Amino acid sequence: MPELPDVEGFRRVVADHATGSEVRSVRVLDPGVVHTSATGFTRALEGRVLGEPIRWGKWLRVPTRSRPEYPQLLAHFGMTGAFVWTSGEDADHRHDRVVFEFRDGSLRYRDMRKLTGLWLATEESDVAELLGELGPDAAGVSRRDLRERLTRTSRRLKPALMDQTAVAGLGNLCVDEILWRSRLAPTRSTADLDSAQWARLHARLRSVLRSSSRVGHVPDRPSWLTGHRDERDARCPRCSTALKRSRIGGRSTVWCPQCQPC
Incomplete structure (x- = not known):
């Protein structure tokens, strides 16, 4: 998509x-x-x-x-x-x-x-x-605005990040990659993150979008979660733990239970 x-x-x-x-x-x-x-x-x-x-x-x-x-x-x-x-x-x-x-x-x-x-x-x-109902473009959203818009209601991180009225532009691959790089479980509540975690989430969001935008898609590089999510025996490229897969907010979601503890 x-x-x-x-x-x-x-x-x-x-x-x-x-x-x-x-x-x-x-x-x-x-x-x-x-x-x-x-x-x-x-x-x-x-x-x-x-x-x-x-x-x-x-x-x-x-x-x-x-x-x-x-x-x-x-x-x-x-x-x-x-x-x-x-x-x-x-x-x-x-x-x-x-x-x-x-x-x-x-x-x-x-x-x-x-x-x-x-x-x-x-x-x-x-x-x-x-x-008119779109949130700010994800590539330019500030850390403060990201936190403010995602914590207006308490909900899980994955659906919150994919809500186009909160932040515009993020889809399934981007969000899974951003959360994996942030070491945050997709099921974590937006109400549970501390300031350091919000800072890391914003920084990884910016870096994933910068790298992906250069090539015009989310790349399936060996060092990226995206490069392994569709493998039969998919394992985390960072720690080699078997990746978990389920539906969160109606979307197929992949994450590492070791790197992204709930």
Whole structure:
């Protein structure tokens, strides 16, 4: 599932290839992923020059270079979505849903499962309606804000960190990796952490997101929990203890009972 690091990678695709370029045409191959009329969507964006994309959590905003910066394209990538750039006369992929044509290539919204899609914002109230309940972006949240937002109610760490209204952008892989590096069990209550543990949690959150955002996904390196979570005999890369697996907050969760005691 695309999380903050993945969406940061998609942001770079747009920034590197489409920012400052005119949308020559828009081909809506699957109207089901466009949350407005396909005709209105196409007319609003064709002939527009795209501005610098902005990521907020798992969402991507792409303004146009007009005054004000509307219409704007808003994208959410669900479980399997992505922005992909192709050059030349590449044939459409079977999972291409919307294709934005430029002079030197195409930006493609590609999605197998089609759980979310693309929106068109014509004014700020449209953006507020879609994103207004999101918490601060996880990559920039302060230690104080993180603690304050996660302790408004007493709950387990894993669901609290994945609550997009508390902090935006964290998904299953990110949260498990952050908690493993913080040596905190996913079942710990947010009310039980002391100041040193909050400081460590915030520092590991920042470092995991920095490293992951550089490569555009949570990497499955041998030194990372993510690199072992899907192994048959999964063991902690730090202490070799057999990893535990269960569902917490409705999500498959992996942790080390030795490094992350309850």
